[in-house]
Amino acid sequence: MASNRPASEAPFMPSQRTESFGYGERRTDEGPWEEWNPTEDSVRPVRGRHRVAKQRGGGLARSSTVLGVGVIAAVGAGGMASANTGKPPVSISLPDLPSVEHLPSVGSLFDDSAQETHQGSATALSDVATAAPEAVHDTADAGEALRNRIMAQAEQQQSQVEAKARAATEAAAVKKAQADAAEAKKEAEAKAAAAKKKADEEAKKKAEEARLAELAKQYTLPTSSYTITSTFGQAGSMWSSGYHTGLDFAAPTGTLIKAIHSGTITEAGWAGAYGYRTILTLDDGTELWFCHQSSISVSAGQKVSTGEVIGRVGATGNVTGPHLHLEVHPDGQPTGIDPMAWLNGKGLTP
Structure with missing residues (x-):
């Protein structure tokens, strides 16, 4: 200084x-x-x-x-x-x-x-006074611009998040709709298959009923006013094989015996334990044995039709009372089958 x-x-x-x-x-x-x-x-x-x-x-x-x-x-x-x-x-x-x-x-x-003449500062005081507010104004503008840019970026990110959420929701909805459609299709196919199966079964049943009805016109029961006393396969010491080999229609002696179906008489006469027996052979080779008759009305080689009388109920042979013993032998085999089931297959119910 x-x-x-x-x-x-x-x-x-x-x-x-x-x-x-x-x-x-x-x-x-x-x-x-x-x-x-x-x-x-x-x-x-x-x-x-x-x-x-x-x-x-x-x-x-x-x-x-x-x-x-x-x-x-x-x-x-x-x-x-x-x-x-x-x-x-x-x-x-x-x-x-x-x-x-x-x-x-x-x-x-x-x-x-x-x-x-004295020279002062090159900067006027008025300029100095206004420079600070202008700088503050510029700073405020820059801060506002930065705030706006941050808010815009936040809004853009929020929009992206919302768009992704909507896309995920739509994808899940589409996937669920596809799964529901596949499940509905599967259920519809299952219902259709069940309905078709049921319809086929019903159609088959109706066809069988129609066939049996038609057969019933061609087949008939061997006798009337009877009672079923013994069935096929029933065990007992009364039978030499140890079980019952036919179907017994218990009826009074002399009750008519009719041909179940049309065919040819291949045997008519005495048969030991079977008593008087008549064998009717059908066109398909099935043999029907009518046993324990009291009398025979036909002879071997004779052709008969459905419902024609071929004999009468009796108690001949190994019996305990009057009845018709019926056996069924497909293709003439020595071992027979259940006559009840065979008759049912022909539309008949003993």
Whole structure:
């Protein structure tokens, strides 16, 4: 910091003037007075970049004025520092102020004779005042733009998530619909197959009934007014084979015996334990044995038709009472089959 050089002492000259410092006359307690000129030792340098301009022309008024400005600046800085005591420091960015060298001398403000033009800072104070709001406005605009961009990205991501969720839901719905359609198709096919099977069975049953009805016209039961007393396969000591080999129609002696179906008489006569027996051979080779007759009405080689009388119920042979013993031998085999089932197959129910 620059300082003024001390001025040389002026010789003391008693003044002849009667007024001093605004008094009407000189006082004995006044003077002699010397002009005060600050030195490096007497003036504490001001901190910072501000510097005090050199005095031009020298004088107490200018030096005092500069000193006063420095004191005011120091006091103002101290006041600001003391005002912030106890609070956390706040970082404030301020534009660079012009140095003291570029500021006009304060003393020149009062010196009308100063002709030198002093240049200040290249930046106007109004520009400095408006620069901060504009910067704040630009920062706010940048923050708003960043916020809008973030919100747009969030909305886009949300839209993508919702689109994926909709796609997954639609895919699940399509898959479920396909599964339901496949299940419905399977059930429909199963129902159709069951219905077809049932229809086929019904048709088959009806066809069988029709066939049996037609056969019933061609077949008839061997006798009437009877009671079934023994069935095929029934076990007992009365039979030499150990079981019953035919079907017994118990009826009074003399009850008519009729041809079950048309065919040829291949045997008619006595047959030992069977008593009087007549064998009727059908066109397909099946032999029907009529046993224990009391009498025979046909002879071997004779052709008979359905329902024609071929004999009468009796009790001849190995019997315990009058009855017709009927046996069925497919293709003339020695071992017979169940006559009940055979008759049922012809549409007859004993």
